[in-house]
Amino acid sequence: MSRAHVSADYYYRIPVRPIYKSYPVYAPGREPAGYEEWLKRQEPETVFEVSKLKTEADWIKAGEVVFDAPIFYDALVRAADVKDPLWHVKTGALAAKDGSLPYFRYVVREKGKVELGTISCAMCHTRVMPDRTVIKGAQGNFPRVRGFAWKPKQNCGEENHSNNWQGYRNYGYVQYLVVRRGRLIRKPDRIRISRSFS
Numbered sequence: 001m002s003r004a005h006v007s008a009d010y011y012y013r014i015p016v017r018p019i020y021k022s023y024p025v026y027a028p029g030r031e032p033a034g035y036e037e038w039l040k041r042q043e044p045e046t047v048f049e050v051s052k053l054k055t056e057a058d059w060i061k062a063g064e065v066v067f068d069a070p071i072f073y074d075a076l077v078r079a080a081d082v083k084d085p086l087w088h089v090k091t092g093a094l095a096a097k098d099g100s101l102p103y104f105r106y107v108v109r110e111k112g113k114v115e116l117g118t119i120s121c122a123m124c125h126t127r128v129m130p131d132r133t134v135i136k137g138a139q140g141n142f143p144r145v146r147g148f149a150w151k152p153k154q155n156c157g158e159e160n161h162s163n164n165w166q167g168y169r170n171y172g173y174v175q176y177l178v179v180r181r182g183r184l185i186r187k188p189d190r191i192r193i194s195r196s197f198s
């Protein structure tokens with residue numbers, strides 16, 4: 001494999017990643033009544049439109065949307081994980097005062113399918129303090145290594161652990177590249193580290 005800068009032509013052809021409307025994720029038993037069913041009824045919706053941003057306040061609000069926007073879906077950490085009370089015991093992830101896990105968002109890209117969104121800025125830069133208040137943009141304290149080590153076969157790939165961990169090792173540097181079988185696979189919108197790679 002050789003490394004080179006991409007051309008400007010290629011760079012400007014990279015499609016803009018859509019940002020879907022997203023919803024808070026809660027620790028088990030802390031979600032509002034009927035939340036899961038309600039989420040399943042939501043329509044997919046994109047929420048970042050430059051043409052609609054007029055005032056400084058609009059831009060600040062949009063900045064928070066971008067900060068919270070996941071780029072992986074049900075990969076590294078899945079919805080099934082955060083619904084499992086044991087995951088919380090084993091990872092030690094702190095929930096905020098309102099029961100939410102501000103590192104993640106639920107995303108509806110297809111109606112009826114609610115995915116856990118990961119690898120947003122918020123995942124690594126949100127700090128839940130000992131009194132369970134939330135600081136956005138801080139040094140984050142989601143326990144990433146314990147979180148990703150939970151069921152790595154399901155969450156980071158099925159083939160074998162060395163491949164899984166190669167993907168894992170690279171995630172922080174180049175978040176949209178996954179190394180698998182020595183090839184670089186680039187999927188700008190949909191990253192699936194799990195079984196849908198074939």
Ligand code: HEC
Nearest residue numbers: 066067118119120121122123124125140144171172173175
């Ligand atoms: C997978 C985890 C992860 C994600 C996702 C992530 N960061 Fe970071 N970020 C880090 C880590 C770890 C560092 C510290 C790196 C170091 O000090 O070597 C860092 C450092 C930074 C710094 C430098 C802070 C300083 O004090 O110099 C900024 C700014 C930053 N990140 C912004 C962002 C933004 C904006 C996003 C989303 C677009 C983002 N990060 C997504 C993990 C992450």
